[in-house]
Amino acid sequence: MATRIPLLICLIFGVIMFLQYFSVHPLAKAAYSNILDWWQIIFAFTLLVGAAGFMKNSLKSISFRKETPYKTIALLGLVMMPILALAGGTRIGSPFLWVFENIQAPMQATVFSLLAFFVASASFRGFRARTVPAAILLVAAVIVLIGRVPITELLSSTFPKVTFWIQNYPSMAARRAILIGIGLGSMTTALRVILGIERTYLRGE
Amino acid sequence: MDRLRVRWIIFSSLFIVVVLSYLITLRIETTPSPEVRRAFDYLENLPDSSVVMISFDHEASSLPEIQPITLALLRHAFRRNLRVVGLSLFAEGTAIGYRMLNKTAQEFGRVYGQDYLFLGFKPQHISAILGMGESIRRVFPEDYSGNKLDNLALMKNISNYGDITVVISIADGDRTVQWIEYAGARYKQKIIAGITAAMITTYDPYLGSGQLYSAVGGLKGAAEYENLDGHLGGGNRGMISQTAAHLFIISLIAIGNILYFRNRKGRG
Amino acid sequence: MDWGVMIAGLLTLAIYSFLYKDNPVYKAAESLLIGLSIGYALVIYWQTTLMDILFYPLIRDTKLILIIPLVLGLMMFSRFTRKFSWLSRIPIALMIGAGAGVAIPAMLYARTLKQVSASVQPMIENGNFNISALVVVIGMISTLAYFYFSREHDGVMGKVARLGTYFLMIFFGATFGYTVMSRLSTLIGRVDFLLIDFLHVIQ
Numbered sequence: 146m147a148t149r150i151p152l153l154i155c156l157i158f159g160v161i162m163f164l165q166y167f168s169v170h171p172l173a174k175a176a177y178s179n180i181l182d183w184w185q186i187i188f189a190f191t192l193l194v195g196a197a198g199f200m201k202n203s204l205k206s207i208s209f210r211k212e213t214p215y216k217t218i219a220l221l222g223l224v225m226m227p228i229l230a231l232a233g234g235t236r237i238g239s240p241f242l243w244v245f246e247n248i249q250a251p252m253q254a255t256v257f258s259l260l261a262f263f264v265a266s267a268s269f270r271g272f273r274a275r276t277v278p279a280a281i282l283l284v285a286a287v288i289v290l291i292g293r294v295p296i297t298e299l300l301s302s303t304f305p306k307v308t309f310w311i312q313n314y315p316s317m318a319a320r321r322a323i324l325i326g327i328g329l330g331s332m333t334t335a336l337r338v339i340l341g342i343e344r345t346y347l348r349g350e
Numbered sequence: 351m352d353r354l355r356v357r358w359i360i361f362s363s364l365f366i367v368v369v370l371s372y373l374i375t376l377r378i379e380t381t382p383s384p385e386v387r388r389a390f391d392y393l394e395n396l397p398d399s400s401v402v403m404i405s406f407d408h409e410a411s412s413l414p415e416i417q418p419i420t421l422a423l424l425r426h427a428f429r430r431n432l433r434v435v436g437l438s439l440f441a442e443g444t445a446i447g448y449r450m451l452n453k454t455a456q457e458f459g460r461v462y463g464q465d466y467l468f469l470g471f472k473p474q475h476i477s478a479i480l481g482m483g484e485s486i487r488r489v490f491p492e493d494y495s496g497n498k499l500d501n502l503a504l505m506k507n508i509s510n511y512g513d514i515t516v517v518i519s520i521a522d523g524d525r526t527v528q529w530i531e532y533a534g535a536r537y538k539q540k541i542i543a544g545i546t547a548a549m550i551t552t553y554d555p556y557l558g559s560g561q562l563y564s565a566v567g568g569l570k571g572a573a574e575y576e577n578l579d580g581h582l583g584g585g586n587r588g589m590i591s592q593t594a595a596h597l598f599i600i601s602l603i604a605i606g607n608i609l610y611f612r613n614r615k616g617r618g
Numbered sequence: 619m620d621w622g623v624m625i626a627g628l629l630t631l632a633i634y635s636f637l638y639k640d641n642p643v644y645k646a647a648e649s650l651l652i653g654l655s656i657g658y659a660l661v662i663y664w665q666t667t668l669m670d671i672l673f674y675p676l677i678r679d680t681k682l683i684l685i686i687p688l689v690l691g692l693m694m695f696s697r698f699t700r701k702f703s704w705l706s707r708i709p710i711a712l713m714i715g716a717g718a719g720v721a722i723p724a725m726l727y728a729r730t731l732k733q734v735s736a737s738v739q740p741m742i743e744n745g746n747f748n749i750s751a752l753v754v755v756i757g758m759i760s761t762l763a764y765f766y767f768s769r770e771h772d773g774v775m776g777k778v779a780r781l782g783t784y785f786l787m788i789f790f791g792a793t794f795g796y797t798v799m800s801r802l803s804t805l806i807g808r809v810d811f812l813l814i815d816f817l818h819v820i821q
Contacts, residue, residue, distance in 0.1 A: 147704035151711035158712050162719025166536075178484055181477045182671060183687040184716045185489075187709045188474035189667040190691030196656050197695070215649040222653020223660075230661040235445075236495060237452055241661065245445045247622035248629060249654045250410035252647060253442070254808060255633040257411035261595075261805035262637055264798050265364045266357055269602040273610050278787045283603065285791025286798070290600055293547075293570055293799060294593040295378040302381075309383070312792055314750045317554040318757025319789035321733050322782070324555050325758075326765050328729025335718035335725070346714045347707050361637050368802075368809050373820065414807015415800060441659045444666070470666040474713075480720060492670055531728040532720070548800035551793045558754075559736030561728060568796070569803040588806040595802040 152341040159339030196223070285311060364598060371594035377582075378589055382574040385557065389542050389564035390426070390578045392516070398431045400515040401508060406438040406447030407475075407525035412546050413446065418572035418584035419544040420450055420520050426579045428458040428465075433504055435514070437469040437490070439478060439525055444471040447520075448494055463502040470494035475528055483511050483537040511539045516563070520544035524552065530561050542566075620815075627816035630808060757785040 158180060165177040200223065203216040226241065233239040274280035291297050292308025337343035382390070393402070404423070408416050427434050436451045438444040448468050455466045469490040472478035481489040486509060487499050499505045507513060517539055519526040526543045533539040540563050543553055547568030556562035566575050569592060572585030632647040672688060675681040690712060696705040737758050739751040763775060764782030771779045813819045 147707070151707040154708055155711040155715035155718075158715035159719040162716045163722055166720070166723045174484065178481065178488060179683065180716055181481045182488070182684075183690065184477045184713055185472060185474045185481070185667060186672050186684070186687040187691050187694070187713055188477070189663045189672075190694045190709070192473065192659055192663045194694045194697060196660055197698070199656060201698070215645055218646055218649040219653035222650045223657040224653075226654060226657025227661055227664075230665070235661065235665060237449060241658075242445055242449070243622060244654065245410075245658055246449065247626045249651065249658060250413060250442070250446070251626035251811070252629050252633055252651045253410035253655070254413045254804065255630045256648070256651070258414065258801070258804040258808045259633070259636060261801040262361045262364060264801045265599060265602060266360050268599050268798070269356070269360055269606040270353075272603050272606060274607055275610075278783055281784055281787040282791035282794070283607075285788045286795040287600055287603065289792050289795025290596045290798060293568075293795070294596050295380040295570075295573070295589050296593045298381050299378065305381070305383070310750070311788060312551065312554060313558065314753045315757050315785055316551055316789040316792040317558055318737075318754045319761045319782075319785040320551055321555040321558070321737060321754075322758045322761030322765070322785075323789075324729050325733050325762065328725045328733070331725045331729070332722055335721045338714055338718045346710055364805075365809075368805055369813070372806070372809050372813060375820075412800075412804065414805075414810070415803040417807070441662045442655075444662050445658075470670070471662055473663055473667055476717065476720065490670070491675070494666065531724045535724055535728040535732075546800045547803060548793075548797040550796045551789060555733055555736070559732050561732055568799055569806065570799075584807070584810065587810065588803065591806045591809065592799070592802060595806070596799070599798055599802070 148344075148347060151347055152344070156339055156341060159335075163339070199223070285316070360602065364595065367594050367598045368591050371591040372588075374590050376590060377586060378593070380570065380573050380577060380586075380589065382578055383571070385564050386566050386571050386574040387578065389566050390575060392542065392564065393423075393426050393430060393432065396430065396432060396515060399433055401433045401435060401504075401513060402427055403435045403437070403514045403517045404447070404451070405517060405519045405521075405525075405529070406436065406443035406450075407440050407519050407529075408446075408522040408546075409440055409442045410446060412522035415546050415569055416520060416522060416544070417446075417450070418569060418588075419566050419575070420447075421454060421583055422572050422575040422579060422581070422585065423518060423520070423544055423566065424450065424454040425457070425581050426575070428454060428460055429579070429581075434466040435469060435504070435508070436466065438471045439475040439528075441471060441473070443520075444494070463497065464504055467502055467504050468494045469499075475525060476532060479528055479532045480536070483533060483539075485510055511537045514539065516540045516542055518542045518544060522546045522549065524549075526553065526562070527556070530556050534561055544571075547571075623815050627812065630812065630816070756781070761785050 161176055162180060165173040200220065203220050206216045207213050226244065229239070229241040229244060233241060235241050272283060274283050288311060289308055292304045297304040334343060338346070404427070406420070424434070434451065434455070436447050438447045451466060451468055452462070455462070460466050469486070470493060472489060478489050486505075490499060492498055493502065511533060517529060517533060519529045519541060521543065522545070526541065526545065529541050534541050541561075542563050543565040545553060545565055545567050547570070550565070550567040553562055553565055557565060566572065569585055569588050572583070573589050576582050576585045629647055632643045635641055636644040672684055676684040676688065690709040693705045693709050696702040737754055739748065739754065741748055741751050760778050760782035762782070764779040764786065769775055
């Protein structure tokens, strides 16, 4: 029962959502719209579950005196946002948005910008033309880096033209092949999931 | 020289290069790429009061690169008297999009509910994209501020994608792919992308096949768009630093390879 | 004094302290970021989804059919119990099934058929040989050959697959170049904030 019911539900909803694509019957449209709504609502609950899980693990760590200050700060942050939203709303000028704009967003952007330094370090230490394929990769990267800055356009219009040609033809051809492969693979996986052959989503409770 | 010391030299050199080059206030004219020109010309030639849907499908982490693109597109849309329906399919994009949309609209004296509005956020993006093809009101019964859509003048004659001229998805990941594969494929909705440079090669096949009408990519794309619109901003400000940083990276690659081949020759 | 900018600037420097080495200031900032991100998402999800399309229609408009997704959503919490954790598979199965069902036509049309048809371009246009179209076809076929693992990559197949490797390297190289560009742009954006808004070095 623990496996059969979910597999049956997956089959039913998968078949409905696949078949509705080919039908304009009002019943099919109604089923489609309702399932889209249910999907949206259930998905929202997954965040609540995730947040509850995070709180549970953080409190457990605090009780075991493991990384207590950091877990406490994280929990305070988690609790602070809903309190601010309840107290002051979420519109422009609210404390909720103020915290997002002046604390969360700048930190998020800065964490991501750290990658620039590591990319520079990797460019020096790891980017070697050891083999022919590696040399091709390196040359393509350098052409893009040179061709996409304004100063090289001033020196010669050839640089951006070569960059665009590489981007729009050989690079695009490889990406297209990857996309086709992914498309075919996704379709077969979707069919396997609907038919109950692929059951990995049933694990991990 | 030990690895940590080399790392330190590289980190500090990069920071110094970017900071010093940022202090140079020289402006380099940049030729618009065909894709950016295509996006610009499309919006420029739209009839007055056409409805444009802008989806803020990105996180705060890519804000420094995405914001100039977003502002350039928003300014152009408002300058052209286009009506803008904003939404987000990423939680963080909600607050960012809401703020940028309101701020830019105020610059042009636009009225909320009449000239622009912000629908809000829905977490399951595929469900939202497909749902809006049938009924926008069903997916968003109210806007982000809690106003019923039926009470907003802008939404009077808008029910689904059939009433939206173009969707502009501003993304730092593959959210735009879902717009193309669901809204574009099933409902034949025209899509334009505003994307980070890292995603450019991901979207090239869709540009080549015509599934994506056009794309404004990276800080350079923002600079090109700003030049076309005649309103310079963050894109142009960053171009000297971008140039200097690129040349720095290229020199690192060159030095790294020279040292590698020299050592290999020595060992051989 | 703009306190928001001051706090943003100090937190930016706290995060950058990681470049020196992992330290308590960075760890504290990172923990705060994690907590705020989850709290922010909770508010947004609750306000824009659960209230908007579940509780208001259910309570205000008595749309009783919404009891079904409400019950299914609550079933997700059964994951925290050992005895009833299998119940959480049901809403997951619904989401997975629905996603798989809509994905099949989308993948077939948008990722496969449209991409293949776009690759078939005329080689001769207005009497001129279009080498770019030939490059696209060769690139696509050779890359697909590389990913075809049901056959040994030897002989002609091996040579074609090897050519596919070179096209892949061009793609990876271009992607790397653009990724470097993107990361540097993010750094430039933060420097913009530090120099203009935080330190007022540039007006």
